[in-house]
Amino acid sequence: MTRIGSSSLDVLPLSLGGNVFGWTADRDASFAILDAFTAGGGDFIDTADSYSAWVPGNSGGDSERIIGEWLASRRPEGVVVATKVSQHPEFKGLAGANVRAAAEASVTRLGVEAIDLYYAHFDDESVPLEETVAAFGALVTEGLVRYTAVSNYSAERIREWIRIADELGVARPVAVQPHYNLVHRNDVEEHIVPLAQEFDLSLVPYFALAKGFLTGKYRSTDASAHSSPRAAGASAYATTQGLQIIDALEGIGRTHGVSIAATALAWLRAQPTVAAPIASASRVDQVADLLDGARVELSADELDQLDRVSEWTPAAV
Template sequence: MTRIGTSDLDIFPLSLGGNVFGWTADRDASFAVLDAFAEGGGDFIDTADAYSAWVPGNSGGESETIIGEWLAARKPEGVVVATKVSQHPDFAGLAAANVRRAAEASLGRLGVDAIDLYYAHFDDESVPLEETVGAFGELVADGLVRHVAVSNYTAERIRGWIGIADRLGVARPVAVQPHYNLVHRNTVEETIIPVAQEFDLGLVPYYSLASGFLTGKYRTTDASGQSSPRAQGAAKYATEQGLRVIDALQEIGDAHGASIAATSLAWLRAQPTVVAPIASARTVEQVPDLLAGARLELTADEVAHLSSISEWTPANA
C-alpha cells in the first residue's frame, strides 16, 4: 500500500481511470472492469464530474453515476474515490458557489457521504485563487470532502494555493495530477516534482500509457489509418525515438515476464513522489496488465536505462 502525500489514504499503487465509463465502456462493461480491478486488489478509482460530457447524448456525470451504482451494488470495503470539479457543463469554473454545488452533485451521483480526494480539475484564473482555496477548505471543514488536490496546475499556482491555504488555516492539497509518462516528461520533472517533494504532495499521473502508445499497440511510424482520437493521440509518439522506448520496454518486460504496459507503469511508479499512475481499461482483459504494473519492481539500472532512452520530447507532445 502507498500513502497519498500527507493524507490518511493508503492505496494500491495504481488508480483505475473512470474516463471510459459511460463512454467506450457501457454500464455492464464498466461494472465488469471495476469488479476485476477490485478482485485483483485495486482500491483507488479516479473520475471527474465532466466525464463524459463530450459524448453525443451525454451531459456529464455518467462516470460518477456508474461508479456510484457499482459502489451501492458491491459495497466494497476501503475503496478510495477521487473526482474533480471545473469542467462539467453545468458546473464550469472554480467560483466558490459553483465548487460547492458541483461537490454536492458529485456526492449525489457517487452515493457517498464524503469525497475522498477532490481535485480542482483545471485552473480557473478568472476566479481569485483565494476564493477557490477557501471554497475547498470549507468543503473539508464541513465534512463533504476528506482531502483536497489539484490537477493541471503549474508549479507557481500550486505554491500559491499552498501559501493561501496556510494563511487561511484550511487544508492543503495532498496530491497533484499532471500529464506524465515515459514519453511526456520534461515539464513535470523540471517544475512539478520539485514542488511535490518540497510540500510532500503525492503525484497521481494521468495519460500514464500515452493514450495507449505505451502498451506497444502502435509499432510503426506510419500513422495513416489511425482515425480515432485516441489512436491519433498515440500515433504522434510513434517516431523512431518513440519506438526505441517501446523496444526497451519490451526487452525489460520480457526479463520480468511482464507486458510493455506493466513495465511502463512500473517505471512511472519508480519516479520521485509518484504514488499511483492512472490507467483506464475498457474491457476486463485489459485489467491484469494494469494490476501487474502496480506490483512490478524494476531494478535501479532498468529504471535508469528507460529514463536515458526516453530523454526526448515528441513534436506537439
C-alpha cells in the same frame, strides 16, 4: 500500499481511470472492469464530474453515475474514489458557489457520504485563487470532502494555493495530477516534482500510458489508421525515440514476464513523489496488465535504461 501525500489514504499504487466509463465502456463493461480491478487488489478509482460530456447523448457526470451504481451494488470496503470539478457543462469554473454545488452533485451521483480526494481539474484564473482555496477548505471542514488536490496547475500556482491555504488556516492539497509518462517528462520533472518534494505532495499522473501508445499497440507512424477513438492521439508519440522506448519496455517486460504497459507503469511508479499512475481499461481483459504495473519492481539498471532511452534536455537556466 502507498500513502497519498500527507493524507491517511493508503492505496495500491495504481489508480483506475474512470474516463472511459460511459464512453468506450458501457455500464456492463464498466462494472466488469471495476469488479476485476478490485478482485485483483485495486482500491483507487479516478474520475471527474465532466466525464463523459463529450460523448453524444451524455451530459456529464456519466462516469460518476456508473461508479456510484457499482458502489451501491457491490459495497466494497476501503475503495478510494477521486473526482474533479471545473469542466462539467453545468458547473464550469472554480467560483466558490460553483465548487460547492458541483461537489454536492458529485456526492449524490457517487452515492457517498464524502469524496475521498477532490481535485480542482483545471486552473481558473478568472476567479481569485483565494476564493477557490477557501471553497475547497470549507468542503473539508464541513466533511463533504476528505482531502483536496489540484490537476493541470503550474508549479507557481500550486505554491500560491498552498500559501493561501496556510494563511486561511484550511487544508493544503495532498496530491497533484499532472500529465506524466515516459514520452512526456520535461515539465513535470523540472517543475512539479521539486515542488511536490518540498510540500509532501504525491503525484497521481494521468496519460500514464500516453493515450495507449505505451501499450505497444502503435508500432509505426501510421497509428492514426487504427479504429480506436484514442489512436490519433497515440500516433503522435510514434517517433523514432518513441519506438525505441517501446522496444526497451518490451525487452525489460519480457524479463519480468509482464507486458509493455505494465513495465511503463512500473517505471512511472518508481519516479520521485509518484504515488499511483492512472490507467484506464475499456475491456476487462486489460485489467490484469494494469495490476501487474502496480506490483512489478524494476531494477536500478532497468530504470536507468528507460531513463536513458527517454532522456530529455532540461531548459537552460
